Amino acid sequence: MPLDRRAFLRGCSGLAFGAAGLLNAAEGFDQPRQVRRPNIVFVFADDLGWGDLGCYGNSTIKTPNLDRLARQGTLFTSFYVPGSVCSPTRAGIMTGLFPARLSIHGHLATAEQNRARAMPNQLDPSLPTLPRFLSQAGYVTGHYGKWHLGGDPAAYGFVKNRSVDRAAAAPQGKSDWNLWDPKLRARSSEMIIDETIGFVVRHRDEPFYVQAWLLDTHATLNPSQEQMKPYERMSNPAIPHKNAYTIYAAAATDADKQIGRLMQKLDELGLAENTILIFSSDNGPEDAAIGNAGHSGVGSPGPFRGRKRSLYEGGVRVPFIVRWPGHTPAGKVDNQSVLSGVDLLPTLCLFAGVKLPADLQGDGVNAAAAVEGRSFVRTKPLMWEWRFHIAGHTLNRSPMLAIRDGKWKLLMNSDRSRVELYEIPNDPSEMTNLSEKHPDMVERLAGPLLAWQRSLPKGPVDPGAGSNRYPWPIEQPRVRP
Numbered sequence: 001m002p003l004d005r006r007a008f009l010r011g012c013s014g015l016a017f018g019a020a021g022l023l024n025a026a027e028g029f030d031q032p033r034q035v036r037r038p039n040i041v042f043v044f045a046d047d048l049g050w051g052d053l054g055c056y057g058n059s060t061i062k063t064p065n066l067d068r069l070a071r072q073g074t075l076f077t078s079f080y081v082p083g084s085v086c087s088p089t090r091a092g093i094m095t096g097l098f099p100a101r102l103s104i105h106g107h108l109a110t111a112e113q114n115r116a117r118a119m120p121n122q123l124d125p126s127l128p129t130l131p132r133f134l135s136q137a138g139y140v141t142g143h144y145g146k147w148h149l150g151g152d153p154a155a156y157g158f159v160k161n162r163s164v165d166r167a168a169a170a171p172q173g174k175s176d177w178n179l180w181d182p183k184l185r186a187r188s189s190e191m192i193i194d195e196t197i198g199f200v201v202r203h204r205d206e207p208f209y210v211q212a213w214l215l216d217t218h219a220t221l222n223p224s225q226e227q228m229k230p231y232e233r234m235s236n237p238a239i240p241h242k243n244a245y246t247i248y249a250a251a252a253t254d255a256d257k258q259i260g261r262l263m264q265k266l267d268e269l270g271l272a273e274n275t276i277l278i279f280s281s282d283n284g285p286e287d288a289a290i291g292n293a294g295h296s297g298v299g300s301p302g303p304f305r306g307r308k309r310s311l312y313e314g315g316v317r318v319p320f321i322v323r324w325p326g327h328t329p330a331g332k333v334d335n336q337s338v339l340s341g342v343d344l345l346p347t348l349c350l351f352a353g354v355k356l357p358a359d360l361q362g363d364g365v366n367a368a369a370a371v372e373g374r375s376f377v378r379t380k381p382l383m384w385e386w387r388f389h390i391a392g393h394t395l396n397r398s399p400m401l402a403i404r405d406g407k408w409k410l411l412m413n414s415d416r417s418r419v420e421l422y423e424i425p426n427d428p429s430e431m432t433n434l435s436e437k438h439p440d441m442v443e444r445l446a447g448p449l450l451a452w453q454r455s456l457p458k459g460p461v462d463p464g465a466g467s468n469r470y471p472w473p474i475e476q477p478r479v480r481p
Contacts (some may be wrong), residue, residue: 043279055321080338083099083283084310084386088100094129118458130349131209135157140159145179221295223251241295309388347367386398397467421434
C-alpha cells in the first residue's frame, strides 16, 4: 500500500521538530546562534564494532587518529544505530525515523530481492531528510562513499556527491565508482577521504555538511601487504593465507589513517575550531559465518552480546565520537547519555540554526545537551524490529523486537515465545534475564513495543526469525554393524 506522506508525518509518535520547540528544548539556546554556523563532517565506518578502537578498549588494533579525536572531543558509550544492518541505519539517520516505518527492514538489494521482502527499491525521496534541510538553509552538502539507500544522493538533498552502492534496482541507481573491485578495495578509504578533502577545500569559505561514508571494515576486505605489515605477527609465516585478524585489523588501521588525513586538513585550513566532526559505525561487526566475511569476520563488539543483524547490544550499539572545540568537552567519556542515529537530524539542525517545519515529527530527540556536555535524560524509547535470520552463534540470535527505555531493555517475539528483560547499565552483556523478577516492567515496555510493531507496514517474516534454537542431538534408530 502506498505511504500517505502527510498522514505518516502527522501520525508518527514523536517529538515535534519545530524550530521554536527545539530551541526551547535545549537549555541555554533561547536565541539562534549569531556566529558563523558550524561546518559538519560525518565520518561513518561500515561494520566496525564498538570494541574495535583503542579508545573503546581494543589493545591490538592501532587507531591513533580516532583515539586522538576522542581526546579532543567526547566519546559516548551508549550510542545506538536505528538498524542492525546498513540500509536501515542509513535511512534512519537521513530521516530521523525508525527505518521499519519505511519498510526498510534489511539491506536494499535487487528489485526481486526487495520485492520478496516487501521492501522498496530506494528510500522514498519525498521524505524530509537531514541534508535537504541543511541545503535549503544555505549549507553546501556533499556525500562521498557508501550510500546503499538506492537512487542518486542528489535526490535527497546533496548538492555534490560521488557514491558507491546506489542499488541498481532504483532509478539512476547504478554507480560507476566501484570501490568494491578487489583492485581498488584496499584504497577505498583513501579514495573516499580524497574526495571529502577536495570538497572541504573547495567550500571552506561557506558553511558545509559533508558525509564520508567508508566501506571499511565491511567484507570483502583485501588489504595490501603494506597495510598488513603491522599485524604480520598474528599470521603464521609457514601458511600462505593470512590470519583473519591480520586482514581485519589492517583495514581498520588504514581507515583510521585516512581519517587522520582529513583531521589534518581541517587543521591546516583553520576549520577545525568551527567544525562538528562526528565518527560512528552503521552496525555491529560482521560474523565469520557470512561467506564474504569468512576470512575477516572478527571485529569486536566489545563486552556485548550480539553482532551484525542481532538486536542485542553488540549489533546496535556502536562507537560515537563528537569533536566541536569550545562546545563539546575534550577528553570526556559519557557513560550516561543514551543517544541514537535518529537524533542526528533534530540535533544537527539545531546547531546549524535550521528552522524545521513546526508539524514535522519523528523518532529522534534533541540531544544538544549531551553533545555539549550537560545533563541529558532521554525522553523517548528506542525500538527495533528484525524480521530475518541471524547468522552465527546461537547466543547472538536475539528475539525479533527490542525496546530500550531508561535503564531497561526488553527483547521479545510478538507471540511471547521469548521474553528477555535486561537492566543495561548493570548488565551490558545481557546475560541476566530479569523478566520473571520484574513482570510489571515487562508489561510496561511490551505494550508500546507491540503497538509499534502492529503499526508497521506488513511484510514476510523469515521462518527462523526470533529463534535461537540449536539442533540438539537426538537419539537415532540403532543401526546394526
